[in-house]
């Protein structure tokens with residue numbers, strides 16, 4: 001299901017900046033026909049997808065980095081460990097600065113914290129609709145003195161001015177990769193969809209050619225344990241024939257355990273939480289031809 005056009009680009013971006021700088025406005029303004037906003041019902045994730053921007057040749061997934069928002073009130077804890085770690089895993093950071101206010105003490109602190117990362121950073125100089133040209137030129141100078149950034153892009157998140165340049169630059173900077181989400185993905189299915197793809201990928205890898213496309217994954221349950229940083233995920237793996245079931249399970253369940261182990265690792269990275277993954281292999285004869293089964297498994301015609 002993941003499109004693997006060799007030239008397609010995809011990447012994860014997070015938006016950081018002090019309160020009121022315009023982060024939500026930016027994300028909201030990026031919502032158009034091409035964008036999906038997500039409002040996960042359960043708070044199972046720490047890395048929350050905020051929106052997805054898809055165009056013909058690229059997909060940008062904006063994620064809400066854990067810890068960043070809470071920590072804005074308490075600068076001492078600004079980069080709590082988990083936030084720092086997740087920042088290292090993403091492809092690009094937007095560091096938003098208010099062009100009217102100019103660089104604040106908080107911006108300097110953020111900048112210092114970010115300087116330890118290898119992740120590329122674009123400074124998004126926001127609210128340029130409120131200042132004149134000369135002031136903007138000064139601000140750009142100030143930002144260039146503040147740190148070593150890939151680019152400084154002046155925008156108005158409110159009017160939409162120059163957001164096309166921001167997207168263009170972003171796409172230049174993200175790596176080649178698959179289209180993680182279909183264009184018409186239903187928002188709250190996104191997280192589960194990626195999880196099923198991660199599991200499917202491991203099966204494909206570990207069974208090679210033996211169970212080609214006869215596999216579908218259904219997430220039965222995803223639930224966070226109370227008072228524990230652990231999410232239980234129960235999923236069914238559907239195949240068409242008993243022989244395929246045997247292949248996936250492997251001798252004494254060895255292959256299924258390996259599939260589970262590898263998938264768990266990736267899902268933990270995705271969710272930023274420990275998970276317990278319970279996988280069951282079930283035979284559903286000719287599921288590919290049965291409409292009901294397809295619907296149940298989340299495929300839409």
Ligand SMILES: Nc1nc2c(ncn2[C@@H]2O[C@H](COP(=O)(O)OP(=O)(O)OP(=O)(O)O)[C@@H](O)[C@H]2O)c(=O)[nH]1
Pocket residue numbers: 017018019020021022023024025026126127128129130155156157158159
């Ligand atoms: N004039 C102008 N106002 C803006 C712009 N971007 C954001 N604002 C305003 O700035 C205020 C704060 O914007 P938000 O998008 O809520 O800022 P935020 O960074 O998400 O704020 P927190 O959620 O507190 O972190 C709102 O009143 C926005 O309308 C802009 O480009 N120009």
